[in-house]
Amino acid sequence: MLTRRHTLTLAAAGLAAALATPAFAQDWKAKFPELVFAVVPAENASGVTERYAPFAAYLTKELGVKVTVRVANDYAAVIEGQRAGNIHIGEYGPSSYVRAWTVSNGGVEPFATLRAFDGSTGYYSVAYAKKDTAGAKLEDFKGKNLCLVDPNSTSGNNVPLYSMAKMSIEPDKFFGKIVNAGSHENAVMAVQQGTCEIGFNWWNSEEDSNLSRMANKNMVKKDDFKIVFKSDKIPGSPYAMLSSMPAELKTAISKAFFDMQTKDKAAFDKLSDGKSPGFAPMKHEDYNVTIELQKFVDDLRKKRS
Template sequence: MRLLATTALIALTALPAVAQDWKTDYRIVRFGILSGENEADRIARYEPMVAYLKEKLGVDIEIFSAGNYDGVVQALAAGQIEFSWLGPSAYAAAWTETNGGVVPLFTSQQNDDSVGYYSVVATRCDAGYNTIDDLKGKTMAFADPDSASGYTVPYYNLHAQGYVPEEFFGAVPFSGSHEAGIMGVVNGQFDGAATHWTNETAGNIQRMVSKDMIKEGDVCIVWTSPLIMASPFTARTNLPAGLIEDMKKVMMAMPTDAPEVFKQVSGGEASTSKAYVPVTHEQYQILIDMRNWFKANRRS
């Protein structure tokens, strides 16, 4: 794990009417990002957001990036960061780890007004796999233990459908990230990999195509999960109320105030996000229930 501070080379403009009292204790505000894509790309994707927040909040902003999802969860639990973009399962992990010490503030809304996405299992299009049944005895890669679309949701739902992963597949390794899983499929390391998919134009596969990491038509989808609530921007509950409200205010204004920044943070050209909308803890309770199911089954 490491902290990376990015200094925005822009002049400050008129700041919003936000409370000043929290700035005495928080001259630097830190937010975490998950390891769904390679580190260089994920840091570059969030640099414009760092500049935007520094301008609007009037304090220094630092990005926290870890090698896996749990590194960010533990940083929140230890008070090393104030905010973080978390996947639904990572939020459930953070909420459990902190005994309810985190709160979801908002999430992305798509152009069709939806606020969710899917887990999919992808295979090489030329491998001849058409359904999940074709992967019996094959190598199926999950992304990260704290990834909703990369592990929690596909494992839980496949198990519920009668495909107990450790028994049905030949091997079930963790690839380490969504990008690594798909690259492993394309390169023949894995037969299938779980990743996230929003719609026909947005998702991990489409983003990797847009970055020239893979080619259009390299991978095909053979299984799709039920809808998953979209990833929440999350805060520690022990922060000053003014800091939480000010961060929520400037972030939710970003799609209008800084649309190019919003677009890049949302995934670049492959993004179909149009706004941020408020969310509540109750909308993610199902992920906590799933994680509790995992714990119960491991004990048994």
Template sequence: MKTLILALAATTALTGAAAAETIKEFNIGILGGENAQDRMTNLECFRAKVEAELGVPTKLFTPADYDGVIQGLLGGTLDFAWLGASAYAKTYLTNPEAVDVMLTKQNVDGTTGYYSIGFAKADSGIKSIEDAKDKVFAFADPNSTSGYLVPGAELQEAHGKLEEFFSEVKMSGGHEQSIVGVANGDFDAAVAWADGLGNWEDGFNSGAFRKAADSGLVDMSTLTEIWRSKLIPEGPMVVRKSAPQDVKDKMYALLDTMWETDPTCAYAVAAGEAKDFVPVKHEDYLGILAARKLQEAQ
């Protein structure tokens, strides 16, 4: 990985005054998907590591929705975030010079993708997406890849206008809210993200179900899978493009080695079990960019 780090530095190196820029603080944006306090608690280890590595005060920011993180990156108030592919697409389409992509999660089987998983209560009688017709269905957030963009497109292609297929379509506000909402009977069915590996009763190996199961928010045996999307590219960790190169290099190296140096913290960052964090590039998201353009045009 050292070669990759050096290559990244060489291809994106800054010159002159920009290279000498220093930072006084570093701000990390955390996408929604679970309540703000849980996000802060689970990622405190990461915040502390970044602060120690960069030598400046480091803060976590937990906006109420995905757009809060996107706007923070666009406005320069956030320096780093792990975006979903759709959120990255919105960021890039708004300002191609806002962020650089860095790394993403590699699953235990070597893949770098995940799924949108449709689910319902196990005792609801809903065993397939067809059984959810004329029921209340929840997506997570308009800027979520697995919580809206991909499942919305795939389900619409298969079943037509979703507002006519389901009795009501709602936005829960996040993956955790969707899971808890179905478990509590607020929605008949919903979608949330998972790597699709491992056991259902554990919430798979990683993803929103795993986090909800680990935190005791839901007993997975009370839920059942009713639908699964095509494989979705795992979203990129991004850093503010105008950040000093040494800051980018330190963040890259920290994440690149985290599964070796601190697997417990890496587990928290990855929302479950994974193999590694591996490099990605802008071109890996061209398909999602095209889908996002189409969605916005409609």
């Protein structure tokens, strides 16, 4: 039976526990009972679910609120969702992040990117052709069909356009047809099936690329393709969160990301194909070069319209 002294002792313990839990933590959890994380798939729906479900479960456990993964149709949907405040965390390429930052007047901020296998940050845009196709470089494919990716894709669209401009290649005149494949996976399949002779894609290394990921799932054979173009290094693809969220929440999200490699290695390896040693911190200034790239692409589109 509880005596008055026991009751007072328990009450005091409860008060101490309440004081030990910062009020701001309760405040942001009340305001954000669910966080939405949005991703644009570079692979089929089942592959996205397999890759991101453990990630969402880990974040839910670490943050103490439900984290829901939303698979967007394209980068524009993620950009608009963050601009409207409906998406709290978004996974971007550098160009789509800059677009989101611009249209939201700085309403999103990058905080992390996956490191490459060697610990570095950044990746490349490459152009694939079938191995048995004549031609060793991009300039050899005049009059052939070209596959690009989502208009907001850095490696699949914007860097290719910028790089071709520096090579004095006007895609509309140089290639027989330009196809918007939509996703990186679709671009590879289009080259495989002969819809396009050239297809742009992202690439970290021979063992870490969209092509190697597809090959590991027996969708294609890696040896059936060759690289006929490789760009300069691109800043790492950022994870970005809403700038307007409470500082405590943003700190908690960032900490959960950087702790993931040690706290839930299985989920982290699923996310990164087991080919990354962890996350690297990123800030807006890291994408200054991408802002210049985006301006070029926007100016190019205005000339075409």
